Every structure is written in C-alpha cells, then in structure tokens.
Amino acid sequence: MSSAKELSSEKTALQSQIKELGDQIRVLKTEKANPDVVKEQVAKLQALKAQLGDDFKMVLKTPKGTRDYGPKAMAIREKVLKIITETFKRHGAETIDTPVFELRDVLLGKYGEEGGKLVFDLSDQGGELCSLRYDLTVPFARYVAMNKISNIKRYHIAKVYRRDQPVMTKGRYREFYQCDFDIAGQYDLMLPEAECLKVVDEVLNSLNLGEFYTKLNHRLLLEGIFSICGIKQSDFKTVCSSVDKLDKAPWLEVRAELVNDKHIDEKAVDALEYYVRLRENNASLGSVELLDLLLEDEKAGSNKQIKQAVDELKILFEYLEIYGVSTRVLFDPSLARGLDYYTGAIYETVMKDFSFNAFTNTDSTNPEDHVTVGSVAAGGRYDKLVGMFLESAGKKKADDVPCVGISFGIERLFSIMEMKEESEKSAGRTNETEVYVASAQKGLLKERMKLCRILWDAGIKSEFAYKANPKMLNQLQYCEDRVIPWVVIVGERELKEGVVKLRNVVSREETDIPYDEIVNELQNRLS
Amino acid sequence: MSSAKELSSEKTALQSQIKELGDQIRVLKTEKANPDVVKEQVAKLQALKAQLGDDFKMVLKTPKGTRDYGPKAMAIREKVLKIITETFKRHGAETIDTPVFELRDVLLGKYGEEGGKLVFDLSDQGGELCSLRYDLTVPFARYVAMNKISNIKRYHIAKVYRRDQPVMTKGRYREFYQCDFDIAGQYDLMLPEAECLKVVDEVLNSLNLGEFYTKLNHRLLLEGIFSICGIKQSDFKTVCSSVDKLDKAPWLEVRAELVNDKHIDEKAVDALEYYVRLRENNASLGSVELLDLLLEDEKAGSNKQIKQAVDELKILFEYLEIYGVSTRVLFDPSLARGLDYYTGAIYETVMKDFSFNAFTNTDSTNPEDHVTVGSVAAGGRYDKLVGMFLESAGKKKADDVPCVGISFGIERLFSIMEMKEESEKSAGRTNETEVYVASAQKGLLKERMKLCRILWDAGIKSEFAYKANPKMLNQLQYCEDRVIPWVVIVGERELKEGVVKLRNVVSREETDIPYDEIVNELQNRLS
Known part of the structure; x- marks a missing residue:
C-alpha cells in the first residue's frame, strides 16, 4: 500500500514537471528562441513522458480555438444553413467544393498585412507544401482559373481556418464555417453587387435575429481620398488596416496609430479625418445625400477615382431601391476591409446594437460579458484575382473574369440563434424518430x-x-x-x-x- | 526584339533549373536525406525563384490526392448524401460535428501498423501539436469520453485525411468523405450490430448501384485461430495485416510475406491456411453452416475464444434473418481489418464484381482501366476506445462505453454514381431555378x-x-x-x-x- 502510494506521488511529481516544461517550451516558441534550444527542451520533455510511460495523462479536449458541435448545436446549425442554402438557390446558384488545404503558393500574398500571418500550414512530410484554406474566395478564384470558367454563380459552405486569437464568447474560432455566394463573369455595372446585397437582406430577414444594416464603400473611393490627402500609394494597405478600426476605436486612437506607429505624415492624417468621419458626422443623411456631400467637396469632387466610385455607388443605390433593401444599406467612407484582392464595391453587414452574453447570465453588469456580435457578412468586388492566377500560372488570359461576392460568418449567426432558442426555451428535436x-x-x-x-x-x-x-x-x-x-x-x-x-x-x-x-x-x- | 528574346530564353533556362532542383529535393526528402543537405538545396531553390521574380510560374492545381467538386459532381454528391442521411435518420440517429484536426496525442497509436504513418500533421507554428483526422471513429470516441456520454446513436458526415498513395481511378483520395453511423451504450448482445448491417443494406439498396455483399468476422475468432495455430499474441497485428490481403492476393503470396518478410513460424502459417481459406474452399456453404463447420474442427471447437465468437455471430445471423438481410452477409474468417481498436464483430461491404473505367472509354481492353471498386463500407465493434480515452486522461470510468458502427467510403459510391449517370446520359440539373x-x-x-x-x-x-x-x-x-x-x-x-x-x-x-x-x-x- 505504502509503496503504491510512493509510486503515485512520484508520478504526480513527474506529471507536474512535464506540465512545467511544456509551458516553458511554449514560451520559448512564442519568443522565437534558438531552434536548437527548443529542440533540446523538447527532447527532455519526451524523455520525461517516456519515463511516465502509460501513465502520461492526455488532455481530453479539442485543439485551441475549435469546438465540437453536439446534437443540439447541430440542429440549430442545420436550421441556419437550410435558410441560407434556400436563399442561394432562389437566386439560381450552383454549389462547388474544394479541398480543405491548398498548395501554399495559391494562398500566398492574398490576405493583406494581418491575414498572411494567420494561415495554418501543414507539416512538410515530403511532397508539396500545403496550407489550410483561409477563406473560400481564393480557392474559388483558383478553381475558376484552373477550369477556364468564364462565368458561374456558385455558393460554397465549408470550414475555413485562421490562427487568430480565439474569443469564444464572440463566436470567434480558429475553425469556422463560411457561406459564400459569388457571381463571376463579365456583366453590366452593379447588377451582381445589387443581387449580393439582396441575398444578404433575404438571409438575415429569414433568420429573424434582429435589426441589421450593411456598410458600403468602394476601393476607388478610398484610393481617391488617400491620394487627395497626400498619403503615398505604398501606404494604402497599412492605412486601410488602421482606418478599418474606426468602428471599434475613436479617431484619436486611430490617428495616433497612423502618426506614431506607422509614421504617416501628420498633415495627411489630419486631412484624412474629414473624409473618413463623414458618415459619423452626418448620421442623419441618407446614403445618396452623403455621396452628394462628398462630391461638393472641392478636392474630392475633382478627383477622378472618387468621381467614378460615387457614380457607381449611385447606380447601385438605384438598384437597391428597386430590390427594396436600400434603407438597410449605408454608404460609409470609413469602411476599409483589409483584404488585398478587392477592386470595387466593398460591404460589411452588422447586427444593430446586438449584445449578448453567451456563458453567464444576461443580467451581468460586467461590460466584458456583453459583447457585440459585429460583422455577420462581408464581401465585395475582386476583378483581378482570377486573372492573377492565370498570369502566375503562365496562362494567357483571353478575358478577365470579374467577380463579386458575399460571405456569411455564420458562426456568429449560430451563436445568436443558440441564445435565442435558449431564452425562448424552445426544445428543438435532435432526431426525427416518428x-x-x-x-x-x-x-x-x-x-x-x-x-x-x-x-x-x-x-x-x-x-x-x-x-x-x-x-x-x-x-x-x-x-x-x-x-x-x-x-x-x-x-x-x-x-x-x-x-x-x-x-x-x-x-x-x-x-x-x-x-x-x-x-x-x-x-x-x-x- | 533580340534582347527580349534573349531574356525569355534566360527565363526558360531558369525555370527548368527550378523544376529540376525541385525534383531533386523531393527525392532527397523521400530518401530521408540529411536535413542540412535538404535545407541547403531548398535555399538554392528559393534563390533561383527570387531571381526569376514575378515570372515564377505557379502550378494551377489542387494538392496531390485531392480534387475539386464542380457543380455536376456536387449534384451527384448531394443525391448520394441525401439517401444516406435519410437512412440514418430513419434509424433515429442524431448528428454531431468535430474539428477537422485533433490534438496529435488523440490520434496516436489508434490506426495499426500501416495507418499511423499516413496521418497528416499540421506544422508546429507554436502552441499545440495537431493532426488532421484520419477517420471519424477516434474523434467520436474522444467526444463521447470528453462529454461523459453514456449512450448516443449518432451519424457524422465529414472529410478525413490520409497520406496514402492516391489512385484516382479507384476513387482513392487523400481527402475523402466518410459517413459514419455509430451506436454507443451498454446494450444487449448483437442488437446494435444487426442494426448497423441493416443500415448498410438499406443505403446500398436505395442507391441502386448493383449487387453487394458484406463480409463478416469477429476479432475473438481471429485471436482464437491464431492461438491454436501457434502464432504469438505479439504478432497479432502484423499477421492480421497480411491475412487481410487475401481478397486481392493469392494465399502463396500472403504465405511468403508471413514466412519470409515477417518471420512467422512456417508451421504456424501452414496451420493457419486451413482456417483463413475456409470461406474460399467452401463457397457454397451458408454462413451458419460455415460457422458449424468451424466448430466441428477439433482444435477450433474446443477453443474458448472461437466458441464465444461463433455463438455471438450465430445470434447476429438470427437477427439479420429477421431484418431480411442475412443472405447478403457472409461469414468469412479471412476478413482481418487492420485497425487496432476493434474488439468484436468486424465487417466490410463490397460491390459484387463491380469494375469500371473512370477516365477512358468503357471498351478499353487494358485491365488496368477496369478496376474493382472494392470496399464501400466497413466497421465493427470497438468496446475499449472510449475507456482508453477516459483512462489516459486520468478520468475514472464508471462504466465502459461499448461502441459499434459502420462507415461508408462514399467517394467510391460517388464514382460509381457518376459513371452510371454518364452512361445513362441523364443530365442532372446543377441549379434549381424555376x-x-x-x-x-x-x-x-x-x-x-x-x-x-x-x-x-x-x-x-x-x-x-x-x-x-x-x-x-x-x-x-x-x-x-x-x-x-x-x-x-x-x-x-x-x-x-x-x-x-x-x-x-x-x-x-x-x-x-x-x-x-x-x-x-x-x-x-x-x-
């Protein structure tokens, strides 16, 4: 009895040694320590584990940032996906599927300043270098280029992967579903964009999860504004990535980041303020009125890019009016989505004042418990991506294949739906036995x-x-x-x-x- | 003009150098050359690519062993999945989903001699070590253990990953769908097994792709046979893996592998022949008759494990009779599925004499073009897997959670369905526009x-x-x-x-x- 006890305390000591060493190695890796040092420590860890033998305790969990869906969650997920799929089909879309990993070269340089760091790589086990897909758009463009498709309206519902810091309470995971609807082909101005925004409207109305609106902007408009403010072309991406934070951070914070961290000329940044806060400072104006206000500005009104963007957006609003969705789409010059591949209209749909509390009770007064769900869908026009693939593969491109699409971040929609069902105490069935x-x-x-x-x-x-x-x-x-x-x-x-x-x-x-x-x-x- | 031409021929030279060096590196890796040598060559390659700059040609393809599903293939896939899902639901199953990658420790040591080498690992980018799932069974057992579930009947339809040599013509990919139906819980003997085999029968009948039958065996029966032949317990796995090849290779080949390559005692191997060829040499006997014949054998009849297995299988056949599927299930003592975790009945469903030719015309006389689709579903009982997870996580297990299941390898079913539709020239719609x-x-x-x-x-x-x-x-x-x-x-x-x-x-x-x-x-x- 006593010797068994001794043995067991020895085991416990070993186990805590293993845990400690594991933590140290993780720190070393995060700090990008000398690989030889890391290797040495890993070898030590393995020796300890071997010493513990069959008694090595495995942690029973899913990898960081991932989750299981149990039968209840699946029932909700299927309900949401059914509504989305039906909407896509109502608009004549076909569906395709692509592999969960792509050749690393396919994904390289497509995801902007931040995104590139977040790609999950597969181990080099001999053969090709591959990475898990980061979105469904780049694989779609690769598919269109590879199969020399000149036009297609497709939807794709599948998981994508980002090595982001997960925030489960906000429904932000490292593995999450995207539902994409894209229209590829040479078509007349703004017709596919209008249909994408109509699709968003139909999906969110059918889901009936509360009020929402879509922020709309245009890549050319951003480029024009930056140019009249004197921001260098080469700083476009990095300035976008700061401006895009304006929905969460006050101007002064964004200004500080631009001037102090990113060394953008102070005068240029101050000139920028007027334009990117135009929506904020004219909250009562309709979208077309705000577009007109922008044109009244002397500098903006004479800039070619801005002029073109405004003309296009006005046509889009005309179409949105016909589709009955224009009141839920809001022109906002501060929207600056961070992906490299957008070339025209960009948009992002957010739930209005939606705050929730997924894991504690809803009476909590801790503001951390009440988090905004934020963006539930986003997309835009990307006319060059397919051509980029054709070119880099050395293929002659007969014509560009312009594309525009919308992507639903449905993990957040699942979260809202789960809470809603919980609060309504509606016991959904998880099987169908009759x-x-x-x-x-x-x-x-x-x-x-x-x-x-x-x-x-x-x-x-x-x-x-x-x-x-x-x-x-x-x-x-x-x-x-x-x-x-x-x-x-x-x-x-x-x-x-x-x-x-x-x-x-x-x-x-x-x-x-x-x-x-x-x-x-x-x-x-x-x- | 001339200088442009020179430039272009320089490029071509560079490109072919890059290709050659890439091939060399792949060979070095396959041969597990000194990592420093490999590193040096990779650095050279990168320098060449940089020299070529923007002119580096990307290959426009999906990774080895993977494929895209275009709208036509998707329409077929959805048809097949609908039939399978409806069958699962008809039997009262719920559905779950798990992440596409698991902690590496979860998968370790679950897939036998061959399987372990085929697991796809994620790169170590800091944090936990993860691998892509190899099947849906191990993640299911992890899920059951982690959530302390005592019984569940679930299905799971998702992609799994194996670094196998892909054979596209046989529908063998590195990324492929599995459709699993499993019953976990303490139940009376053979009732869940009978339902799994009924589910197989319903799915394949509904798909209407041709005749099929299911081979049935029992882990204890294999253990008993090996033991009376004098094969060491420690050789169980490796002998299984050879015996399992008997559906594709003649006995003499398997015998040679066992005696010459695996150094199994010649006498034991010769004793084994009688038992593992029992089905082959008694093709006209029904399953229960063959079970009786086995019991008539002096050695086998007095072996406890064989006795228990035969008793259980006879009960199973009684139930299969009630379900009207017994004629399509065949007891075959040579079936020896290679997975470590099986503990009881094991089974594998094959399409009868199904040969096809996926990429050339069907009149081809090249036998390589006509390949057998082979196994389309397989499964068995695995009573210890959930307990293994509970134990290795240091959890007390109140009770074992015995499990039994069936997994459809539907990539092959898709291939058959695709060919069938092609030969019938039935133009399936890829959208639903009215x-x-x-x-x-x-x-x-x-x-x-x-x-x-x-x-x-x-x-x-x-x-x-x-x-x-x-x-x-x-x-x-x-x-x-x-x-x-x-x-x-x-x-x-x-x-x-x-x-x-x-x-x-x-x-x-x-x-x-x-x-x-x-x-x-x-x-x-x-x-």
Whole structure:
C-alpha cells in the first residue's frame, strides 16, 4: 500500500514537471528562441513522458480555438444553413467544393498585412507544401482559373481556418464555417453587387435575429481620398488596416496609430479625418445625400477615382431601391476591409446594437460579458484575382473574369440563434424518430425487431430498445425525452388477436390497430 | 526584339533549373536525406525563384490526392448524401460535428501498423501539436469520453485525411468523405450490430448501384485461430495485416510475406491456411453452416475464444434473418481489418464484381482501366476506445462505453454514381431555378429587376440576365442550357396592358397573365 502510494506521488511529481516544461517550451516558441534550444527542451520533455510511460495523462479536449458541435448545436446549425442554402438557390446558384488545404503558393500574398500571418500550414512530410484554406474566395478564384470558367454563380459552405486569437464568447474560432455566394463573369455595372446585397437582406430577414444594416464603400473611393490627402500609394494597405478600426476605436486612437506607429505624415492624417468621419458626422443623411456631400467637396469632387466610385455607388443605390433593401444599406467612407484582392464595391453587414452574453447570465453588469456580435457578412468586388492566377500560372488570359461576392460568418449567426432558442426555451428535436416500437412483456424482442423492420422498410423513422426485456416505463420515458410522437406496443394478447396497440405519447390515448394495417395507419397519422 | 528574346530564353533556362532542383529535393526528402543537405538545396531553390521574380510560374492545381467538386459532381454528391442521411435518420440517429484536426496525442497509436504513418500533421507554428483526422471513429470516441456520454446513436458526415498513395481511378483520395453511423451504450448482445448491417443494406439498396455483399468476422475468432495455430499474441497485428490481403492476393503470396518478410513460424502459417481459406474452399456453404463447420474442427471447437465468437455471430445471423438481410452477409474468417481498436464483430461491404473505367472509354481492353471498386463500407465493434480515452486522461470510468458502427467510403459510391449517370446520359440539373425573367426590348432592365424581386420575395427561384440589353435568343438559350422550365417575358406592350407573357420552355407555349396574378399563376404551375 505504502509503496503504491510512493509510486503515485512520484508520478504526480513527474506529471507536474512535464506540465512545467511544456509551458516553458511554449514560451520559448512564442519568443522565437534558438531552434536548437527548443529542440533540446523538447527532447527532455519526451524523455520525461517516456519515463511516465502509460501513465502520461492526455488532455481530453479539442485543439485551441475549435469546438465540437453536439446534437443540439447541430440542429440549430442545420436550421441556419437550410435558410441560407434556400436563399442561394432562389437566386439560381450552383454549389462547388474544394479541398480543405491548398498548395501554399495559391494562398500566398492574398490576405493583406494581418491575414498572411494567420494561415495554418501543414507539416512538410515530403511532397508539396500545403496550407489550410483561409477563406473560400481564393480557392474559388483558383478553381475558376484552373477550369477556364468564364462565368458561374456558385455558393460554397465549408470550414475555413485562421490562427487568430480565439474569443469564444464572440463566436470567434480558429475553425469556422463560411457561406459564400459569388457571381463571376463579365456583366453590366452593379447588377451582381445589387443581387449580393439582396441575398444578404433575404438571409438575415429569414433568420429573424434582429435589426441589421450593411456598410458600403468602394476601393476607388478610398484610393481617391488617400491620394487627395497626400498619403503615398505604398501606404494604402497599412492605412486601410488602421482606418478599418474606426468602428471599434475613436479617431484619436486611430490617428495616433497612423502618426506614431506607422509614421504617416501628420498633415495627411489630419486631412484624412474629414473624409473618413463623414458618415459619423452626418448620421442623419441618407446614403445618396452623403455621396452628394462628398462630391461638393472641392478636392474630392475633382478627383477622378472618387468621381467614378460615387457614380457607381449611385447606380447601385438605384438598384437597391428597386430590390427594396436600400434603407438597410449605408454608404460609409470609413469602411476599409483589409483584404488585398478587392477592386470595387466593398460591404460589411452588422447586427444593430446586438449584445449578448453567451456563458453567464444576461443580467451581468460586467461590460466584458456583453459583447457585440459585429460583422455577420462581408464581401465585395475582386476583378483581378482570377486573372492573377492565370498570369502566375503562365496562362494567357483571353478575358478577365470579374467577380463579386458575399460571405456569411455564420458562426456568429449560430451563436445568436443558440441564445435565442435558449431564452425562448424552445426544445428543438435532435432526431426525427416518428415511432417507437415497445412491449410490456418479456420475450418479445424478436417481435419488436420484426415490427421495426416493417416500419423501416415502409420509410417510417422508427426505433426500439436494444434490450431483451426493457421496462415499459423506460421505453415511454425515452419517447418523452426524445419527443417521439407515437408508440406501437406489441404484446401477447395483441399478437393473439392480430393487432398492435398504437399510443399517442402526448395525449396517452391508445387504440388497437390490425397488424397488417399499422403501416397505413401510421402513414396517415404522420402525414 | 533580340534582347527580349534573349531574356525569355534566360527565363526558360531558369525555370527548368527550378523544376529540376525541385525534383531533386523531393527525392532527397523521400530518401530521408540529411536535413542540412535538404535545407541547403531548398535555399538554392528559393534563390533561383527570387531571381526569376514575378515570372515564377505557379502550378494551377489542387494538392496531390485531392480534387475539386464542380457543380455536376456536387449534384451527384448531394443525391448520394441525401439517401444516406435519410437512412440514418430513419434509424433515429442524431448528428454531431468535430474539428477537422485533433490534438496529435488523440490520434496516436489508434490506426495499426500501416495507418499511423499516413496521418497528416499540421506544422508546429507554436502552441499545440495537431493532426488532421484520419477517420471519424477516434474523434467520436474522444467526444463521447470528453462529454461523459453514456449512450448516443449518432451519424457524422465529414472529410478525413490520409497520406496514402492516391489512385484516382479507384476513387482513392487523400481527402475523402466518410459517413459514419455509430451506436454507443451498454446494450444487449448483437442488437446494435444487426442494426448497423441493416443500415448498410438499406443505403446500398436505395442507391441502386448493383449487387453487394458484406463480409463478416469477429476479432475473438481471429485471436482464437491464431492461438491454436501457434502464432504469438505479439504478432497479432502484423499477421492480421497480411491475412487481410487475401481478397486481392493469392494465399502463396500472403504465405511468403508471413514466412519470409515477417518471420512467422512456417508451421504456424501452414496451420493457419486451413482456417483463413475456409470461406474460399467452401463457397457454397451458408454462413451458419460455415460457422458449424468451424466448430466441428477439433482444435477450433474446443477453443474458448472461437466458441464465444461463433455463438455471438450465430445470434447476429438470427437477427439479420429477421431484418431480411442475412443472405447478403457472409461469414468469412479471412476478413482481418487492420485497425487496432476493434474488439468484436468486424465487417466490410463490397460491390459484387463491380469494375469500371473512370477516365477512358468503357471498351478499353487494358485491365488496368477496369478496376474493382472494392470496399464501400466497413466497421465493427470497438468496446475499449472510449475507456482508453477516459483512462489516459486520468478520468475514472464508471462504466465502459461499448461502441459499434459502420462507415461508408462514399467517394467510391460517388464514382460509381457518376459513371452510371454518364452512361445513362441523364443530365442532372446543377441549379434549381424555376423562372427566368426576360425581355425582348431594350431599356427594360429595371422592369426585369422589379419583377424578379417580386418573385424572390414570393419564394420563387428566379434569375434574369445581368445585362442592360440582352438578346432574346441568348436569354432563351440560357433557359434551355440550364433546364429552367418557365420564362416570364416583360415588354412595352405587356406593360401597357398590365400583363406579362408566360412561356413554357419545353412546349414553347405562351400565355398573357395579368401582372398582379403572375405569382399565383406560377405557384400553381410549379406545385
């Protein structure tokens, strides 16, 4: 006994040594320590683990930033995806699928200042270098270029991967679903953009999760503004990435970042303020009014890029008016999405004042518990991406393949839906079983199996207890727990009389039905 | 001109140097050359690529062993998945989802002699070491253990990853879908196994892809046979992995591998022959007859493990009889699936004499073109896997959570279905558009948009041309290409009269319908 105890305390010591060393190695890696030092420490760790042998404790968890979906979460996920898929199909879209990893070269240089660092790489185990996809847009452009497609309207629902700092309470994961709808092809101005924004509107209205609006801007408008303010072309990306923070941070903070951290000329930054705060300072103006106000500005009004962007956006608003969605789309010159590949209109949809508290009670006064869900969909025009692939693969491109799309960040929509269902206490079903085959007596297992087979073969969703002699109470309890509406009961009396008993789980009513008619009877009651 | 030519020939030379060096590095890696040598060569390669600059040609392809699914393939995939999902739901299953990668420790040591080498690892970019999932079974067991679930019947349809040598013609990829149906919980003998085999039968019958049968064996029976032949317990896995090749290779080849390569005692191997060729040498016997024949053997009949396995399998066949599937399940003592975690019944479903030719014409006489699809589903009982996770995480396990399941390798089913549809020339639709809004005259873009909006808002799947002034012929051609059944035509005359023209694409009949009644009219015609 005592020696077993000694052994066990030895084990505990080893285990805590392992934990400590593991933490140290993680720190070394984060600090990009000398690889040889890291290697040495890892070897030590492995030796310790080997010493512990079979007693090495594994942590039972999913990797950082990922989650399992249990049956309840899946039921919600399927409900959300069904609404989205139906909308995409209503607009004539086809669907495609691409591999979860791409050649590393395909993803390289597509995701701007921040994004590039967040790509998950596969280990070099010999052969090609690959990375997990970061979004569905770049694989789509690769697919269009590779198959020499000149036009396609497709949707793609799949997981993407980002080595971001996960914030589970905001629904921000390292593995998350995207739902993309894109229109590729040479089409007339702003027609595909208008349809993308109509799709957003239909999806969010059908989901019925609360008020939302879409911020709209244009790449050329940003370029024009930066240029009239005297910001160098080469600083475009880095200035965008700061300006894009204006929805979360005050101007002074963004200004400080631009001037102090990024060494942008102070005068240029101060000139920029007027334009990027135009929406903020004219909250009551409609989108077209704000576009007109911008044109009234002497410098802006005479800039070619700004002029073109304003003209295009005005056409878009005309179309949005026809589609009945213009009041939920707001021109905002501070929207500056950080992806390299956008060339025209860009947009981002946010839930209005949506704050929630996923893990504690909703009465919490800690502001950290109330977080804004923020952006639930985003997209824009990217006319050069397919051509870039064609060129870098050395293919002649007959024509550009201009593209425009919208991507739903549905992890956030799932989170909102989950909370909503929880607060409404609506117990969603996680299976679809229609009939449970039960018996009150012993020795009727095979009779239950026989009956269940008849129901399955007739296409009726059925179950029975995997026990030779289950208790009646347990069988009925199972039906109530699982919200199964009907029970078919087989017993000796019933068998003798050639009937089965049909029980309604909710009303508890029971009726004898001739054995041969039970399929028909159930099909009638279920339809 | 001449200098441009020189430049271009210089480029070509560089490019071929890059290709050559790339090939050399791949060889070095495969041969596990000194890492420093490899590093040196990679540095050289990168220098060459930099020299080439923007002219470096990217290969436009998906990673080795992966594929895109275009709209046609997706339509087939969705058809197959719908049938499988409906079957799973008919048997009361819920669904879950797990991350595409797991902590490396979770997958370690679960996939036998061959499988372990084929796991895809993620790069160590700091933080946890992760690998792509190799199957859905181990993540399921991890999920059950982590959430302390005592019983669940779940299905999971998702992609898994294996660094195998891909054989596209056989539908063998490095990224492929699995569809798993598993029953976890303490239940009475063979009831869940019988239901898994019933599910296989229902799925393959519904898919209607040809004849199939399921080979059935039992882990204990294999252990018993090996033991009476004098094969050491420690050789169990490696002997299994050879025996499992008997469906593709003749006995003498397997014998040679066992005796010469794996140094198994020759006498033991010769004793083994009788048992593992029992099915082959008694092709006309039914499963229960073959089980009885095995028991008649003096040594086998008195072995406890064999006795238990035979008893269990006989009960299973009784249940399969009730479910009407026993004739398509065949006891075969040579089935020895290579996964470590099986503890009881194991099974594998194969398409009978299914040969096909995916990429060339079907008249080919080259036998390499006609390949057998082979296994389309497989599974078995694994009673210890959940407990293993609980133990290695240092959790007390109150009870074991026994599991049994079936996994469909649907990539092969997709391939068969694709060929079948191709040979039947059945043009499956890739979108679901019901109505196309067209016009014959110029200047009616906004009228088409207005009408389309009305249809979308009424839930009718509609499209129109993204052109200001499309030609009528092109619009009608689009409908024929896309198999869209109805066209609504708007024109100046129609607008004046307050009507639209409704055209049936197939019959070309046209009728005027009052503008306000078009939604009702279409809903009636579409229902």
